[in-house]
């Protein structure tokens with residue numbers, strides 16, 4: 001189903017007009033010295049997107065977690081493993097996707113010796129949308145998959161709600177089409193096994209729309 005939405009979000013299409021980079025490698029190099037917000041101060045690495053520069057599917061998460069921050073690669077921790085399994089079950093090859101995040105630095109709070117995920121605020125998301133927009137401008141994907149609320153707000157603004165709009169592919173002029181779904185880490189937080197499995201199957205169902213939309 002392709003929904004037409006009168007989107008007015010401050011998504012990245014407004015932001016990338018001034019990126020000089022002509023390739024993703026150049027953009028990645030530029031991003032390494034990013035100080036657009038303060039998150040660079042405490043992070044180990046900037047975690048840029050990765051995947052083929054010919055990818056027609058772009059998956060957008062929230063921000064790197066602890067493992068991703070250390071490895072400097074997106075979605076390599078527990079949420080990434082679950083995402084991989086669900087993509088496989090949905091018949092989508094991760095290797096043909098470009099995987100990135102709305103926010104490129106890990107935001108966390110120390111609890112004892114542990115670094116616990118902290119949600120990026122609206123200003124951090126907005127500033128980092130510049131990079132996401134530049135990635136999308138270079139990739140020109142057929143479909144972007146927004147994984148969770150932060151990706152949705154970065155791409156589409158605050159009028160789109162994950163739980164209301166999930167499973168829908170939203171179209172707005174001048175922007176790539178966006179499939180809205182949950183973030184895989186939401187599944188990791190569910191303790192009750194039946195509920196967890198039900199939610200996982202619903203996520204796989206959302207991801208199957210990628211294949212249908214792209215006629216894979």
Ligand code: URA
Pocket residue numbers: 061062063064065068073074075076077079080101185
């Ligand atoms: N969660 C995200 O949103 N992105 C990652 O890269 C890892 C976990």
